[in-house]
Amino acid sequence: MHYICTSNEGNMPTNSHALVRYRTIDRCLKSKNKNYFLKDLIQECSNAVHEYKEQKKGAEMEYKLLGRRTIMYDLKFMQEEFDAEIEHDMVDGYYYADPNFELFKTTISKTDRDRLKEALNILRQLSGESQFKDLESMVMRMEESFNIHRKRKDKSIIQFENSTNIKGQKWVAELKGMISSQKTLLIDYEPFGIKAYKRTISPYLLKEYNNRWFLIGYDHDNKLMTNLGLDRILSSSQSIVPYYQEPEFDPDSYSKEIVGVSIPTNSKKIKLKIKAHKKQKYYLDTKPLHKSQKMIKDSKEYGIFQLEVIPNFELESKILSNIESLEIISPKSFKDQILRRLETANAIYGL
Numbered sequence: 232m233h234y235i236c237t238s239n240e241g242n243m244p245t246n247s248h249a250l251v252r253y254r255t256i257d258r259c260l261k262s263k264n265k266n267y268f269l270k271d272l273i274q275e276c277s278n279a280v281h282e283y284k285e286q287k288k289g290a291e292m293e294y295k296l297l298g299r300r301t302i303m304y305d306l307k308f309m310q311e312e313f314d315a316e317i318e319h320d321m322v323d324g325y326y327y328a329d330p331n332f333e334l335f336k337t338t339i340s341k342t343d344r345d346r347l348k349e350a351l352n353i354l355r356q357l358s359g360e361s362q363f364k365d366l367e368s369m370v371m372r373m374e375e376s377f378n379i380h381r382k383r384k385d386k387s388i389i390q391f392e393n394s395t396n397i398k399g400q401k402w403v404a405e406l407k408g409m410i411s412s413q414k415t416l417l418i419d420y421e422p423f424g425i426k427a428y429k430r431t432i433s434p435y436l437l438k439e440y441n442n443r444w445f446l447i448g449y450d451h452d453n454k455l456m457t458n459l460g461l462d463r464i465l466s467s468s469q470s471i472v473p474y475y476q477e478p479e480f481d482p483d484s485y486s487k488e489i490v491g492v493s494i495p496t497n498s499k500k501i502k503l504k505i506k507a508h509k510k511q512k513y514y515l516d517t518k519p520l521h522k523s524q525k526m527i528k529d530s531k532e533y534g535i536f537q538l539e540v541i542p543n544f545e546l547e548s549k550i551l552s553n554i555e556s557l558e559i560i561s562p563k564s565f566k567d568q569i570l571r572r573l574e575t576a577n578a579i580y581g582l
Contacts, residue, residue: 247281252297252305253313255279257334260317260327267325272302299545309334348379399461403437405468406446410434415451417470421463432459433475434484438492440545445492447485449477456480458492490521491545503538504560511556520549535560545570 255276259267277297285292306325309315316328347387354370373379378406409416421427431451438445444461451472486492488500504527505513512534516526521538528535540546542565550557551572559566 241400247306248283249308251279251283252276252302253334256302256305256309256325260325261330261332266324266326267323268319269302270326271300271308273297273299276302276305284431321381347373351379399464402446402461402464402467403444406434406437406461409467409469411435411472413419413471413476415472415474416448417468417472418459418464419466420459421465423463427465430459431470431472432457433477435477435480437461438486447477447482447492449480450474455496456494487522488539488541489543489545490540491543493543493545494519494541495543498543500539500543501562501565503540503542503562503565505536505538505550506533506558506560507536508533508556508558511553514553515557520546542568 256272259272259275265271273296276379277295280297281292281294306317310317313334315334317325318328319325340483351370351373376498406416413433416432418430418432419427420430432448433445433451434446435449436447438447438458446459446461446464448457449455450457501549505515505520509532512526512529515524515536519536521540523539524536526534527537547569550559550569554569554573559569
């Protein structure tokens with residue numbers, strides 16, 4: 232048997248291997264027949280992971296001896312995440328301070344377990360997205376704690392729209408951490424059609440809209456709130472500029488008066504009236520453009536809807552996507568803006 236020693240945490244196996252190690256360490260710490268020291272835990276976990284990998288692969292695999300730091304990290308993780316009081320000495324090795332401690336002991340009804348299984352299946356789908364990779368280990372720990380295991384025949388009954396904007400997705404996890412720790416960012420940003428330049432941003436919120444991720448934050452250079460498309464970020468690092476918290480910013484109400492993410496400078500809320508012709512009135516009624524939308528007139532041929540919203544590019548685009556059946560009634564300023572965009576489209580098509 233050929234041994235290969237892996238000695239650092241950066242080479243740690245997958246999360247499924249981590250659970251194999253936790254179960255193995257748990258068994259060893261509860262043993263009344265043998266004392267387990269660190270070298271013993273390394274050997275037992277290496278054997279268990281090797282057996283698991285061969286069973287999963289259905290073939291013989293090269294044996295790898297786990298590193299000391301990997302098992303030390305596992306012991307620390309079990310203490311912090313599972314509240315395991317683990318002690319050790321030169322005589323008895325490693326053991327639980329409470330002999331009756333159970334690492335994966337939880338009582339739950341069958342009905343609640345079935346419901347939790349469905350919820351975990353949804354979270355498992357989300358964990359496949361690069362921006363939610365941190366969910367994977369949590370899902371697996373909950374499945375183990377509640378003895379929930381997905382069978383091969385289980386099929387997904389809910390499907391999410393997967394984002395195709397990989398360039399933007401890759402920044403989500405990193406920026407999420409910077410927001411939580413309130414760190415100012417120095418971003419190399421490249422807008423469409425403009426040469427890349429540096430921007431100093433205090434980040435507040437990540438928001439997905441129309442299959443794109445956006446960072447909402449305070450722009451230190453221009454001293455105003457801004458939004459940045461994550462797919463336009465070339466690089467990001469921590470800035471030495473102190474973090475600034477905009478006193479009036481509230482993530483729950485930031486987009487309350489807009490569609491999408493952008494708030495034009497010096498913008499004001501308008502009372503927008505839209506006439507939806509024929510079947511479009513049903514679509515607009517069941518899928519509102521904005522939370523403030525309400526139907527103020529309903530007839531056989533059309534419906535008139537009213538919205539109180541700040542006009543922006545995203546709202547215009549929503550309306551233009553169904554312009555053959557949507558008509559702007561008021562205000563005139565917004566109607567003229569839609570007409571200007573239609574005139575530009577006509578010029579492109581030579582109409």
